Amino acid sequence: MPYNHQQIEKKWQKKWDESDIFRARDDSDKPKYYCLIEFPYPSGAGLHMGHPRSYTAMDVIARKRRMEGFNVLYPIGWDAFGLPAENYAIKTGRKPQDVTAENIATFKRQLKSFGLSFDWSREVNTTDPEYYKWTQWMFLEFFKAGLAYKKKMPINWCVSCKIGLANEEVVDGKCERCGGPTEKREKEQWMIAITKYADRLLEDLETVDYLEKIKTQQKNWIGRSEGAEISFVIVSEIEQSNEIASVALLPRNDNISVFTTRPDTILGATFLVISPELAQQWIADGWMSSEEVKGYIEQALKRDNKEREAESKEKTGVPTGVFVINPANKEKIPVWVADYVLGEYGTGAVMAVPQHDDRDREFAEKFSLPIADRPLISFDESIEKSGGKKTVQYKLRDWVFSRQRYWGEPIPLVWCEECAKQSSSLRGSKATEAISEIAASSLDKLGTPRNDMNGWISVPDDQLPIVLPEVEKYEPTETGESPLAAIHDWVNTKCPKCGGKAKRETDTMPNWAGSSWYFLAYIMKGVSSNYQLLTTNYQSAFNHWMPVDWYNGGMEHTTLHLLYSRFWNKFLFDRGHVPVSEPYAKRTSHGLVLAEDGTKMSKSKGNAVNPDEMINEYGADSVRLYELFMGPFGEPVPWSTNGLVGMRRFLEKVVEVSLSLREASKASDEAITRLLHQTIKKVTDDIEHMRFNTAISQMMIFVNVVKENESISKENFTTFLRLLCPFAPHLSNELYEQLGGTELLEQQIWPTHDSELAKEQIITIAVQVNGKLRGIIDISPDAEEESVKQSAIENEHVKKYVEGKSVKKIVYVKNKIVSIVV
């Protein structure tokens, strides 16, 4: 039989569709298993060879689970909001809605051609108003809980995309998407207080089964540091040259608070350093600083990340003229301002201990500040002596949730001037109390939710979704507002609370919003295909399916999507909407598929491999196998079309074997059965550990041996087809049918291995003399130690190294090796 993959693959894909066997059942008695892959952004370039690596891997697992008797949910959807579609719209004038729909159609066709066992009935799309209705509803939950707040803050601004970026989206001072330069800009932004969950995001990592490197990266990103906050009193004595400075400062600020992880070094603190941001705040509060300080601040704040990085080696700073008292030893020490102290971290001020801190020493040496040699004191003693208090700091920042762009979910809030005025006199209302409580529990003064959100009114549930209006132009406005701001009909609305004139928020959400809860959307879609808002009860379905049992995705999402969605789910859990605090029980990650030259595949470099062409020429089964065989699953591996050819040859061999099925002699059949059971064991174990490459190699060994023997029983062969099915489902089904199978292979059970049948009759072991391999002998696995040693010494290759010498020692490791020392 010629192996006509095109015909075979079409045929089985149709059968799967018609039989609907990949549909997850909410009413099943079987135990559930939820497999998840990161749903793709449907880009205009079409499917990338990297996508199927993760998808086929989870497909193998999903298919195996089904055969093991689980009710499997393996869904797919589209994370379709985002910049590329919008930039394309700006360039061509086409609607992002249309472009996205086309891209999705392409992706869908391509994914289907891989024969992935997705439950397509639960397909979701983040840009569907029925979907983002919920994204908006959840945002309002954050808002109502006081976790969404608007704040003027310096944000990372991409000059060419004209968009504010989250810290996570800035890489080496450059925009993650376009690679262009970024600068700091002051903007009113919606923020979500993820920092409130920092501790739980950290602690709960202990409760989940994530790859260790993923946990480590998240821990580092959250960056918890324990230490102390210590106040340094500003002294009234005035340094001659800066008389005005200190005097003017005193009325409002009588001390400077610093955060340190080393309060035990406080005796060695010989000066204080404050950040340019804090210094600027002082000036705003009425500090009459010297011109030198003002000049320094201005320069420091203007510098963007790139410049700062370039100059990171050389420390700069100026004295403020202000002095403080070291509370531990009552020494009067100067305060400097320098940009090596960050405004966003800690209190924005540090005590400098040149004796113990490299950065402080470098600074002290450069500016001839004193470097003391003082003893350490214990943590508790230092806290007591300095009147400080123990605190914890995080590197994690609150989530910048606003985008001034078109192609995202509109933030469903309305600004009402009238209500703002009203409520300013209503301090003590319930909402305000809730917000104040959160504010009080917070240490980070720059990331604290404000309690003046009162003019912002939630859009009521029955008015959701706020649908993206049609616009003429997709560019952000020159002032940096979203194009929505130009649609007056849309912006001007009625206040849902007082009925007066009000304006809609024109910011949209970041593309991370929709992906923060999509694993729930798949479940909801199984209950109600149109996501009826609030009227449907999803609780029992959530109870049934959550948490996700196994989630595979890219390492690049560890500190973005993965952290955001854990946070989002925890919040929903706290609000009583979902039953589990951690959304993903297990998280693994795949390595990148690189181009043949070992660099990243990209359309612009022209080194991208087209999945359509590969499937057309070699078949989906070959491509699936190669995606998994190419290298260890977690490592990046360069693509090789030659390697793909090897998979095709393997499948052709399988076809050949199936055509020449012949009952074997008893001895041969025993040998094949033995190898089959060894293969079952290896493939079964390897899949669980994502060692797909060695699982496939074991199946190749099996087929090679069968081919050599020119015989295999039908029973053994169909067992083998069940093993092969998750990897190469089209061909496996075809061969199974030709052998008289009437059901789909997917409805068969996964083979289990019999260790008795798998047991070797004869084992070949090595014989070493003085650590060098000198011979091999065949033994029975149950052979007595003495007889093995004897035959080792008598082996003709070994003899000549042993003869005439005195044997000092013989080591025998059962069924492994004989080691002789002479």
Next chain:
RNA sequence: GCCGAUGUGGCGGAACUGGUAUACGCGCACGACUCAAAAUCGUGUGGGGAAACCCAUGUGGGUUCGAUUCCCACCAUCGGCACCA
């Protein structure tokens, strides 16, 4: 600089808790088939040597009867973070 990972043939890579290093695949060489080529099949394939043997898992040490695997030091590459007090 810090954190994490990785280093094995011409290439992708195997090797379980220390036990025959180089499985499996690619490539290559030779042979068969063919007028010829492709495809296919067969044989071989870490390096050196005529052979006995010797040398090889980034480098240098160590532990051990035995080390790709464990320990110490170093080098290189990749990923993440980056003046986080």
